[in-house]
Amino acid sequence: MGIFNTKWPFYFSGTMLAFIILLSLYILNDVIGMGDTMTVANEFCHKSIDSGTPRAVPFDYCTIFAVAMMFGAFTASLFSNNFRLQIAPDCGGSFTSRQFKGVIGGLLGGFITMLGVQLSGESIYGHLAGAIQLSGNSWLFLLSMLFSGTLLAILFDRKGISQEGGDSK
Amino acid sequence: MNSPLYLSPAAKMIAAGFLGFAAGFIMMKSDLIWRRSVFGIFLLKDGRLIKTFLLYLILGCIGFFLLRRMNLVEVHIVEGYFWSAVVGGVLSGIGMVFCGFTPATALASFSCGRLYVLWTLIGMLLAVPFVKYANSFLSKTIYSWSDRMLSVSEPHNFLNPANPGLYIVIFSAFLIFLVHFTIGDKE
Numbered sequence: 001m002g003i004f005n006t007k008w009p010f011y012f013s014g015t016m017l018a019f020i021i022l023l024s025l026y027i028l029n030d031v032i033g034m035g036d037t038m039t040v041a042n043e044f045c046h047k048s049i050d051s052g053t054p055r056a057v058p059f060d061y062c063t064i065f066a067v068a069m070m071f072g073a074f075t076a077s078l079f080s081n082n083f084r085l086q087i088a089p090d091c092g093g094s095f096t097s098r099q100f101k102g103v104i105g106g107l108l109g110g111f112i113t114m115l116g117v118q119l120s121g122e123s124i125y126g127h128l129a130g131a132i133q134l135s136g137n138s139w140l141f142l143l144s145m146l147f148s149g150t151l152l153a154i155l156f157d158r159k160g161i162s163q164e165g166g167d168s169k
Numbered sequence: 170m171n172s173p174l175y176l177s178p179a180a181k182m183i184a185a186g187f188l189g190f191a192a193g194f195i196m197m198k199s200d201l202i203w204r205r206s207v208f209g210i211f212l213l214k215d216g217r218l219i220k221t222f223l224l225y226l227i228l229g230c231i232g233f234f235l236l237r238r239m240n241l242v243e244v245h246i247v248e249g250y251f252w253s254a255v256v257g258g259v260l261s262g263i264g265m266v267f268c269g270f271t272p273a274t275a276l277a278s279f280s281c282g283r284l285y286v287l288w289t290l291i292g293m294l295l296a297v298p299f300v301k302y303a304n305s306f307l308s309k310t311i312y313s314w315s316d317r318m319l320s321v322s323e324p325h326n327f328l329n330p331a332n333p334g335l336y337i338v339i340f341s342a343f344l345i346f347l348v349h350f351t352i353g354d355k356e
Contacts, residue, residue, distance in 0.1 A: 016199070
């Protein structure tokens with residue numbers, strides 16, 4: 001049971017991550033990214049709002065992968081006693097201030113992240129799969145992301161803007 | 170003859186269910202889904218996660234090369250444009266510093282009870298139509314600044330000096346040692 005309720009060391013996490021992505025390529029003959037799932041979810045919301053009634057959820061294998069992934073993470077959190085309902089991130093300050101950071105940071109950050117993903121044509125999970133296939137597009141994306149993210153995170157850190165935290169592991 | 174599994178649509182859905190479950194489980198157990206993890210990587214504080222990604226690159230590159238040689242997998246990459254990849258990467262990096270999630274980790278974290286991630290998911294959903302509406306503008310700008318990037322040729326021998334994968338493996342292995350003896354595993 002140790003494997004289910006303890007923190008995984010890097011050599012096990014890295015191996016499992018490589019294994020699951022290679023297995024997806026073999027079994028599904030495709031790389032599943034969350035970008036497609038978000039597009040499907042967006043179209044579903046758009047059509048439901050237009051028609052005024054909820055429509056049937058479009059089930060393709062990308063959607064099923066995303067839903068199953070949520071169940072997988074939920075199950076793992078139960079095994080590790082890490083499931084906790086939290087409505088504001090733990091990033092310092094009063095509840096209102098944390099809530100505000102959660103809403104503004106979430107909306108703005110989510111929008112910009114997905115904008116980048118849509119521009120590059122593949123999700124970050126997909127780019128990780130692309131990197132091992134030596135895709136120039138994926139390497140450029142990942143290196144640019146690492147560069148801009150590191151630079152901004154260091155600047156925020158130096159300014160003392162507490163963006164760190166958000167949840168205790 | 171060796172080939173990827175060409176499953177029927179129904180079988181593909183069942184397989185996607187199992188693979189998605191395993192991916193979510195692995196991501197959560199590897200601590201990849203937390204907001205704190207993103208900052209641990211960007212601020213070079215969490216050696217364990219950095220080493221996880223570096224090891225993934227090593228094993229992934231070697232594994233993909235071997236499976237490709239056995240014809241068990243096919244190449245599935247998006248042949249994007251230079252500037253769209255760079256601008257997309259820069260924007261995603263900035264966005265991740267603000268929200269702390271990728272689309273996959275946001276879904277996984279939300280399912281672990283972090284309800285505030287809902288705002289991130291809403292932000293992500295709003296970006297999809299925005300790009301759709303801005304498509305004609307993007308076609309005239311970012312997508313037209315450079316030609317479509319072609320995929321690299323596949324070498325027959327992994328140890329061939331012309332194989333970029335060889336350098337990725339060597340450099341990643343070097344970085345793992347460097348991170349291990351400098352940052353270490355603890356935050």
